[in-house]
Amino acid sequence: MASKVEGFNFEQRHGKARVRVARVWRNKSDNIHSMVEWNVSISLLSDCVNSYVRDDNSDIVATDTMKNTVYVKAKECSEQLSAENFAILVARHFTSFYKQVTTAIVKIVEKPWERVLVNGQPHDHGFKLGSEKHTAEVTVQKSGVLKLTSGIEGLSVLKTTKSGFEGFIRDQYTALPETRERMLATEVTALWRYSYESVSSIPRNPLYFTERYLDVKKSLANTFFGPPKEGVYSASVQGTLFQMAKAVLNRFPDISSIQLKMPNIHFLPVNISSKENTIVKFNDDVFLPTDEPHGSIEASLSRFWSKM
Numbered sequence: 001m002a003s004k005v006e007g008f009n010f011e012q013r014h015g016k017a018r019v020r021v022a023r024v025w026r027n028k029s030d031n032i033h034s035m036v037e038w039n040v041s042i043s044l045l046s047d048c049v050n051s052y053v054r055d056d057n058s059d060i061v062a063t064d065t066m067k068n069t070v071y072v073k074a075k076e077c078s079e080q081l082s083a084e085n086f087a088i089l090v091a092r093h094f095t096s097f098y099k100q101v102t103t104a105i106v107k108i109v110e111k112p113w114e115r116v117l118v119n120g121q122p123h124d125h126g127f128k129l130g131s132e133k134h135t136a137e138v139t140v141q142k143s144g145v146l147k148l149t150s151g152i153e154g155l156s157v158l159k160t161t162k163s164g165f166e167g168f169i170r171d172q173y174t175a176l177p178e179t180r181e182r183m184l185a186t187e188v189t190a191l192w193r194y195s196y197e198s199v200s201s202i203p204r205n206p207l208y209f210t211e212r213y214l215d216v217k218k219s220l221a222n223t224f225f226g227p228p229k230e231g232v233y234s235a236s237v238q239g240t241l242f243q244m245a246k247a248v249l250n251r252f253p254d255i256s257s258i259q260l261k262m263p264n265i266h267f268l269p270v271n272i273s274s275k276e277n278t279i280v281k282f283n284d285d286v287f288l289p290t291d292e293p294h295g296s297i298e299a300s301l302s303r304f305w306s307k308m
């Protein structure tokens with residue numbers, strides 16, 4: 001929240017970060033349980049400058065109250081809902097309940113609990129932790145104006161062939177050989193913006209954005225890997241990233257932009273020799289996995305008319 005204070009421009013916000021909550025829903029009819037674990041961060045733009053400049057806290061929503069609100073709202077959600085919908089619900093609460101609050105920003109990171117299969121059968125109340133995380137961030141203004149972005153963090157993918165890197169600049173600093181055969185590994189971070197611009201325009205289905213998340217993830221992974229038998233050739237991380245971003249925008253009309261970060265995680269060929277002889281000769285088989293340094297490749301793709 002921006003204001004003029006004592007001849008200066010002043011911007012401030014306050015909130016509670018990393019409020020952890022888990023919510024269980026027990027279906028009375030079939031006794032199947034659903035659950036989520038969320039890490040919720042709240043930031044409020046509110047008219048409380050007097051707390052900064054006059055030791056007057058009368059306009060402050062205490063961050064402890066924000067934390068409590070997360071649990072109250074979780075309790076009130078009697079039906080399962082997406083992280084996006086919960087974030088919107090919490091944000092709307094702050095902008096509508098407090099006259100001082102003009103904008104609420106709520107971010108949620110969902111822990112990837114997945115229903116377990118036991119003997120191939122979905123368990124009624126058993127879950128195991130997956131790997132990549134679903135994120136949601138909403139900004140809600142008092143007027144109901146909405147900005148909604150969702151994301152994936154930590155989607156680790158690798159393919160052992162159908163990747164190369166050729167034709168790049170060669171100069172006196174270049175040692176990297178050209179190749180049409182290498183390992184390709186990355187940990188995808190994706191962030192996409194939905195085109196819904198008011199809280200009243202979002203889809204009615206409370207799990208719509210959970211389903212969308214799963215579909216976007218599938219679309220990203222399928223584009224990275226290609227068909228199961230033949231795969232798809234990657235000429236660079238850059239080229240694959242673009243294909244992945246394009247697949248998402250082509251498939252999902254309500255997504256207006258997407259940002260992808262795809263570090264190139266190197267698997268180095270292993271060649272070991274002594275003075276006398278070769279001990280290990282690389283034949284696309286033995287690698288040294290690394291995590292640093294890594295290539296860092298990121299880009300965003302948006303429709304002409306979209307905001308990011």
Ligand SMILES: O=c1[nH]c(=O)c2[nH]c(=O)[nH]c2[nH]1
Nearest residue numbers: 165176235236237238264295
């Ligand atoms: O896909 C790649 N993109 C690069 O920009 C790059 N640079 C590099 O050394 N290897 C690779 N691979």
